[in-house]
Amino acid sequence: MRDILQFEYEPTVEINNIVDTADIGSPIPLEALTLELGMNQVEYEPKQFPALMYRADDYVMLVFASGKLLCTGLTDLEDVSNALEEMESRLLAVV
Numbered sequence: 001m002r003d004i005l006q007f008e009y010e011p012t013v014e015i016n017n018i019v020d021t022a023d024i025g026s027p028i029p030l031e032a033l034t035l036e037l038g039m040n041q042v043e044y045e046p047k048q049f050p051a052l053m054y055r056a057d058d059y060v061m062l063v064f065a066s067g068k069l070l071c072t073g074l075t076d077l078e079d080v081s082n083a084l085e086e087m088e089s090r091l092l093a094v095v
Contacts, residue, residue, distance in 0.1 A: 020080045022069045024091060030065050032094040059083055063091075 030052045034044050043053040051062040051070075059073035061083065069087060074080050 015075045018074050018080050019072045022084050024067045026067050028065055028067055029094055036094050061087055
């Protein structure tokens with residue numbers, strides 16, 4: 001039987017970071033996406049790491065050539081959804 005944690009106080013819960021993944025279901029040409037997103041917000045060194053790293057003001061999104069995305073740094077689910085939708089619309093320009 002599992003032990004249940006007992007607290008003498010009510011612990012507070014705070015979301016500090018949400019990590020979300022998505023799969024657009026088709027390959028992404030990362031070189032073309034680098035140009036679309038702008039060199040000042042993108043890091044892409046395929047010999048060092050297999051994903052493009054997009055740094056927005058308040059989150060980071062990893063974009064893999066396989067079509068998988070990973071978003072981190074936000075604390076609100078609606079903001080995560082908006083970030084993924086924004087990236088999806090920008091991906092449509094290069095796919």
